Amino acid sequence: MLDCIFCKILNNELTCSKVFESDQILAFNDIDPKAPVHIIVIPKKHISNINDLNESDRKLMGDLIFSAKIIAEKINVKESGFRCIFNTNNDGGQTVFHIHMHLLAGRELSWPPG
Ligand code: 5GP
Ligand code: ZN
Numbered sequence: 001m002l003d004c005i006f007c008k009i010l011n012n013e014l015t016c017s018k019v020f021e022s023d024q025i026l027a028f029n030d031i032d033p034k035a036p037v038h039i040i041v042i043p044k045k046h047i048s049n050i051n052d053l054n055e056s057d058r059k060l061m062g063d064l065i066f067s068a069k070i071i072a073e074k075i076n077v078k079e080s081g082f083r084c085i086f087n088t089n090n091d092g093g094q095t096v097f098h099i100h101m102h103l104l105a106g107r108e109l110s111w112p113p114g
Contacts, residue, residue: 001046004087006098010044020071025064025101026073037077047099049088050061068103077105085113 001007009028014048016028019039032037043060047053053061065084072078082105087094 001098004046004098005096006040006042006100007046010042018056020067020074022063022067024060025067030102032090034102035077035104036110037082037104039071039075039103040100041103042098048097049094049099051088052084062104064101068101071103072105075105081105083109 005014009016010026016026018026018028018043022028024044025041026044027039030040041064042065043057045057045060047057068082068084071076082103085102085104086092086099087102089097093099
C-alpha cells in the first residue's frame with residue numbers, strides 16, 4: 001500500500017528499531033512510546049484492521065498473537081506482565097491503518113483505558 005507507514009517500514013523506505021521478525025511478522029519499537037516497553041507487532045501482509053480480516057487470515061493472526069509470547073520472553077516481561085491491544089477505527093483510537101498489535105509493558109498499566 002503506497003501511503004501506509006508500516007508498509008514503508010516493511011519495504012525499508014522508513015527505518016525502525018526491530019525487536020522480532022519471522023517470515024510473516026515484524027515487531028519494532030513504537031516511535032512515540034506510551035510505556036517503558038511499547039512494541040508494535042504487524043503482519044507483513046497489508047490488512048487495514050480487524051474488520052478487514054478474512055477467514056484465510058486466521059492462522060496469520062494466531063501467529064501474530066503467539067509472537068507476543070516469544071517477544072515477552074525475549075525482553076523479559078513475561079512474569080512482570082504486559083498488555084496487547086488492537087485499536088480499531090475512530091472510537092478505538094486507530095491512527096495507522098495497517099493492522100497492528102501494541103505490546104505494552106514496563107510499568108503497571110491502569111484499567112480501564114481512557
Ligand atoms: P494506533 O494509534 O493506530 O493504534 O497506533 C499507531 C502507532 O504507530 C502509534 O503508537 C504511533 O506512535 C506508531 N507510529 C506511527 N508512525 C510510526 C513510525 O513511523 N514508526 C514507528 N516505529 N511507529 C510509528
Ligand atoms: Zn500497510
